[in-house]
Every structure is written in C-alpha cells, then in structure tokens.
Amino acid sequence: MAHNVPVAAGRAAEAVTTKMTARDVNVFYGAKQALKNVSIDVSRENVTAFIGPSGCGKSTFLRCFNRMNDTVDSAQVSGRIQLDGKDIYSPDMDVVQLRARVGMVFQKPNPFPKSIYENIAYGPRIHGLARAKPDLDIIVESSLRRAGLWDEAKDRLNESGTAMSGGQQQRLCIARAIAVDPEVILMDEPCSALDPIATAKIEELIDELRGKYAIVIVTHNMQQAARVSQKTAFFHLGSMVEYGDTSMIFTNPVQTRTKDYITGRYG
Ligand SMILES: Nc1ncnc2c1ncn2[C@@H]1O[C@H](COP(=O)(O)OP(=O)(O)O)[C@@H](O)[C@H]1O
Ligand SMILES: [Mg+2]
Numbered sequence: 592m593a594h595n596v597p598v599a600a601g602r603a604a605e606a607v608t609t610k611m612t613a614r615d616v617n618v619f620y621g622a623k624q625a626l627k628n629v630s631i632d633v634s635r636e637n638v639t640a641f642i643g644p645s646g647c648g649k650s651t652f653l654r655c656f657n658r659m660n661d662t663v664d665s666a667q668v669s670g671r672i673q674l675d676g677k678d679i680y681s682p683d684m685d686v687v688q689l690r691a692r693v694g695m696v697f698q699k700p701n702p703f704p705k706s707i708y709e710n711i712a713y714g715p716r717i718h719g720l721a722r723a724k725p726d727l728d729i730i731v732e733s734s735l736r737r738a739g740l741w742d743e744a745k746d747r748l749n750e751s752g753t754a755m756s757g758g759q760q761q762r763l764c765i766a767r768a769i770a771v772d773p774e775v776i777l778m779d780e781p782c783s784a785l786d787p788i789a790t791a792k793i794e795e796l797i798d799e800l801r802g803k804y805a806i807v808i809v810t811h812n813m814q815q816a817a818r819v820s821q822k823t824a825f826f827h828l829g830s831m832v833e834y835g836d837t838s839m840i841f842t843n844p845v846q847t848r849t850k851d852y853i854t855g856r857y858g
Contacts, residue, residue, distance in 0.1 A: 607634040610805040616670035618651050625651045627829045638806045640816035643826035649809040653777050657693035658686055693775040694768030699784050700760035702752030707744050710752040714771040738766035739796050758789025775805040794819050817841050825849045
C-alpha cells in the first residue's frame with residue numbers, strides 16, 4: 592500500500608510515465624546524415640529540453656515525433672518511434688490524427704490569416720470534436736484560457752490573429768495546438784522571435800501546461816532550458832551526447848562535450 596507514496600518531497604519523487612520513445616533514430620537528408628542513432632524516452636509529466644549548437648539536429652529530431660519530416664522530400668527517417676507503445680511510422684498510422692495528438696509550435700508564430708476565433712475553431716471542427724457553435728465556443732474559450740490569452744482576446748475574437756503582437760500570436764498558436772486535445776506538444780524554439788517579456792510569458796505558460804501535456808522544447812537558450820525543463824538532452828553533430836535531469840546536465844554533466852557547451856566554450 593505504501594509503495595505509491597513518494598519517499599521524498601519534490602519533483603524527483605513524482606512518478607513518471609513514458610509517453611513517447613525513440614530508438615536508434617537516424618535521419619538523412621539525401622546523403623547527409625543529420626541524426627545518428629538517437630534514443631530517448633519522453634515522459635508525460637516533464638518538460639524535456641533539446642539543447643545544442645545550431646545545426647546539431649535538434650529540429651530534425653523533434654520533427655520525427657509527429658512525422659513532420661515526411662513533408663521534407665529528401666528526408667529519410669529510420670529507427671522506431673512510439674506513442675503509447677504504438678509505432679507512429681507504421682502504415683496504419685493516420686498522420687493527420689497523429690499531428691493532432693502530437694501538436695507542434697514553431698519558431699516563428701504562424702497563425703492562420705483568419706480571425707482569432709477561427710484560428711482555434713478550425714482544428715476541432717475538422718477533427719469533429721465539436722458539433723455545434725456552442726460546443727465550439729466552449730473549446731475556443733477553454734483553449735485561450737489554457738494558453739493564458741483569454742483576457743487579451745475575449746473582446747476581439749473576430750479580429751485577425753495576425754493583428755496580434757508576436758507574443759500573443761505565439762500563445763494563439765499554443766491555444767490552437769491545445770484546441771484539438773493533444774497529448775504531446777512539440778515546441779521548436781518558440782521564443783526565439785519574441786522579446787524578453789513575451790518570452791517570460793511563454794515560459795510561465797509552459798510551466799502551467801506541464802503535467803497536462805508531455806512537452807518537448809527545442810531551445811538554443813540554455814537559461815531557458817534550465818528554467819522550463821526537468822529533463823535535458825544535449826546534442827552535438829547529430830548525436831545525443833548526454834541526457835538526464837536538467838539540474839544535473841547544467842551543474843554536473845558527465846560528458847566533456849556537454850561541459851564545454853554549457854560553459855560556453857562553443858556554441
Ligand atoms: N530540409 C533540409 N534539407 C537538407 N538538410 C537539412 C534540412 N534541414 C536540416 N538540414 C541539415 O541537417 C542538420 C541538422 O539541422 P537541424 O535539425 O535544423 O539542426 P538544429 O535544429 O539543431 O539547428 C544541419 O546540418 C542542417 O543543415
Ligand atoms: Mg532548429
């Protein structure tokens with residue numbers, strides 16, 4: 592009976608559930624290998640950060656988790672990636688469905704050139720999550736609330752999403768991902784186009800969403816990784832050099848290459 596009780600206070604004692612796994616993933620763009628034998632478990636409860644210098648394969652790896660690399664003609668992905676134990680590259684996987692379950696937020700906010708309301712309502716409508724306007728209204732409001740945007744958006748739902756500030760647009764994109772009830776949210780440098788105040792809001796939001804969705808964030812900002820994540824994977828030249836608790840990676844890394852990177856010796 593006592594075995595489920597955490598033995599110590601704090602995050603480390605919380606139970607974690609594996610949401611996605613990657614095993615021996617290799618990615619080639621034509622003849623060029625961008626990712627080399629990468630394996631990782633992504634938990635539902637934690638925010639996982641991918642860090643490393645530009646060009647090391649962070650985005651390439653992230654895009655494997657919802658098959659976004661399928662949209663790149665030259666990309667060849669091998670290895671195994673599972674969502675709840677099911678191979679997402681198997682022929683019977685519905686990719687549209689997969690990308691609703693594993694949503695993505697990009698570097699540059701990319702709202703549709705439609706109203707704020709439509710930006711959120713579009714996905715639930717095409718996925719059949721809402722039958723009538725009142726149901727959609729509820730999803731729109733709850734998604735905007737979860738993304739911390741309701742107060743700023745509620746009086747301008749019919750205005751264009753593209754008329755919002757950059758930080759608001761990025762929260763709109765997060766709300767849009769949330770609206771289709773995802774299980775995993777992938778974020779590829781979601782703050783790199785934002786000012787420090789908008790960045791802080793997104794970081795707060797990520798912390799609020801932690802636990803509700805498995806979150807994987809790519810960032811080249813090490814302070815950001817240290818602030819928002821509990822697990823960190825360090826990549827270099829297409830390989831995952833080290834993976835572990837964020838506190839450990841930033842204070843006491845095992846690998847020399849990780850140490851060199853976090854102390855700013857290259858990047
Ligand atoms: N669409 C593509 N076609 C060809 N090469 C690519 C493509 N996307 C990325 N690459 C190459 O793959 C490597 C990893 O890129 P990327 O995953 O974008 O790195 P990161 O996100 O860490 O900056 C780089 O050498 C990059 O030039
Ligand atoms: Mg990238």
